[in-house]
Amino acid sequence: MTTATIPIQTGLPKEYMGLSASEWQARIAQAKATLGQDLLILGHHYQRDEVIQFADLTGDSFKLARLAAQNTTAKYIVFCGVHFMAETADILTGPEQVVVLPDLNAGCSMADMANPDQVDECWETVTDVFGGTTVPITYVNSAAVLKAFCGRHGGAVCTSSNARKILTWALAQGERVLFFPDEHLGRNTALDMGMTDKELVVYNQQTGQFEWLPGQTPQHVKVILWKGFCSVHQRFNVAQVEALRKQYPEIQVLVHPECNHDVVAAADMFGSTEYIIAQVEAAKPGTVWAIGTEVNLVHRLAKQHPEQTILSLNPIVCPCTTMSRISPEHLTWALESLCRGEVVNQIQVPSEVAEFAKLALDKMLTIA
Ligand code: 13P
């Protein structure tokens, strides 16, 4: 499989370091006015407030992929999110549209847990051990080259807001699914669909081995789960749920499906970031929430809904450090460069990868 190299961010030009808030505020507003309709800024919900305020459109990863696919007019799409999201936008937009990621170090540690060599090795092992038809499904949190792998092998992409629909579709196409790179989204979705633990097996990409349950055989398996995880969402646990339920008996616990299954099982609801926002927006004044997802979003919801009590499920949880790489200073630099006619940090997926990755993304957009 072709490996795309992720470029590393070279230093931010000196003149952009240490800009005051009032400076970047004014300069970003000016650059946006100059670029006008040529510019579309997309912002993921985990972005910090200082950055998300400049987004023309915000969303979870599925909504942002759809918005990128629908936009045919903006010359420049500046993506305030992480690398795989910008790659997805590049694949789904026209060849003349330019996608920019203000800081190239904005990656995703979970996406980095699956690389093409590991997936090739896993695919061979799966073919040897299981035979028959396996359909590969990649969570959108993955490199474009892995989306292309799914496109080449009759599979699809999914996000946390449509994993159930995609998994249902995939199981109708073959005997089983290889789901990567998030073990937890895969398990939570499969169990929610009514599958049992025995129908799921974990593939450890470090050892190249399956982690069989006692008495489990390949005949039992419907979903093979890659052993990847999100370090932010692994910071939530059942003890936190229990402690908050004791303190606030009326509390509603709302978590992202990248959390461990025991946390999801102990919660009242789970879903994507867009789903989490929708639940809070629909709730009555006085509702008390414990939310298990990235803390920038939780704090924003708390600020936007003072009529409710909104707490982070983990009071000391840290933000997603890679999402936080997008700073107002980087955004100022990226936008002012565009105003000067200079494109910095363009995300361009090679055409031979984009062609097949688009097959897998289009499959998701059609099914979802
Ligand atoms: P959403 O699709 O819910 O926005 O999640 C993306 C993500 O990276 C969560 O960690």
Ligand code: SF4
């Ligand atoms: Fe990746 Fe986790 Fe950050 Fe989402 S929160 S972008 S999965 S590291």
